[in-house]
Amino acid sequence: MSGPDLRRAAAEVAVGLVTPGMRLGIGTGSTANVFVELLGERVRAGLDVVGVPTSEATRVAAEAAGIRLATLEEMPELDLTIDGADEIDAAMRLVKGGGGALLREKIVAFASHRMVVIADGAKRVDTLGAFPLPVEVNAFGLGSTRRAVAAALRACGCTGEIVLRARDGAPFVTDGGHHILDAHLGRIPDPEALSAALWAVPGVVEHGLFLGLATGAILAEARDGQAVVTRLGTV
Numbered sequence: 001m002s003g004p005d006l007r008r009a010a011a012e013v014a015v016g017l018v019t020p021g022m023r024l025g026i027g028t029g030s031t032a033n034v035f036v037e038l039l040g041e042r043v044r045a046g047l048d049v050v051g052v053p054t055s056e057a058t059r060v061a062a063e064a065a066g067i068r069l070a071t072l073e074e075m076p077e078l079d080l081t082i083d084g085a086d087e088i089d090a091a092m093r094l095v096k097g098g099g100g101a102l103l104r105e106k107i108v109a110f111a112s113h114r115m116v117v118i119a120d121g122a123k124r125v126d127t128l129g130a131f132p133l134p135v136e137v138n139a140f141g142l143g144s145t146r147r148a149v150a151a152a153l154r155a156c157g158c159t160g161e162i163v164l165r166a167r168d169g170a171p172f173v174t175d176g177g178h179h180i181l182d183a184h185l186g187r188i189p190d191p192e193a194l195s196a197a198l199w200a201v202p203g204v205v206e207h208g209l210f211l212g213l214a215t216g217a218i219l220a221e222a223r224d225g226q227a228v229v230t231r232l233g234t235v
Helices: 003-015 030-044 056-064 102-110 142-155 191-199
Strands: 023-026 050-053 078-083 112-120 133-137 161-164 179-184 204-207 216-223 226-233
Touching: 003 030, 003 112, 003 216, 003 226, 023 030, 030 056, 030 078, 030 112, 050 056, 078 102, 102 112, 102 133, 102 204, 133 142, 142 161, 142 179, 142 191, 191 204
Parallel strands: 023 050, 023 078, 078 112, 112 216
Antiparallel strands: 133 179, 133 204, 161 179, 216 226
């Protein structure tokens, strides 16, 4: 069973959580894209919901699927956000931002009563950090910010290469106009301490540690050629 099959299995369960009239945060990434596709099918069949997308890419996909959209200015409180994750541990702490939308994803998640993660089971880890940690930074003073980020990582017992994310030979630019430093750490021994240390660095706009935001998770893994879905927390 392939990764796309598992992502679809998780997204199918998540779509079942959506009820008429919901104010819905809609995530970004490969699994969230499947969720948008399936949600669009329900909307075209008569489901009435309003969504807030976490990226321009998701906005385009949701509009194409026929999903009615709003902004957080128009609808500042959300019932539920469905989003993917690059890593999730037993405490439902997350690493997110592989798709570059971590700032908007965190804002939308914070505005939601519930955040449910959908992913394949391979994203579940004992210790966060194998996936590179994205740190969104202002372009101004990038060199200085990078040095300060490296010092914050060392102070929290994290070591590894820091790479400026690039696309098509140029620095990657987020929807908010920022750059991303990807920290290849291997492991993060104390995510809460690292979160606080990164927040103390001027020039850091956001980071990919999502702590205390996910209320539940839907994880799909392959067993004997079948997709088995596990629910964690409050789903």
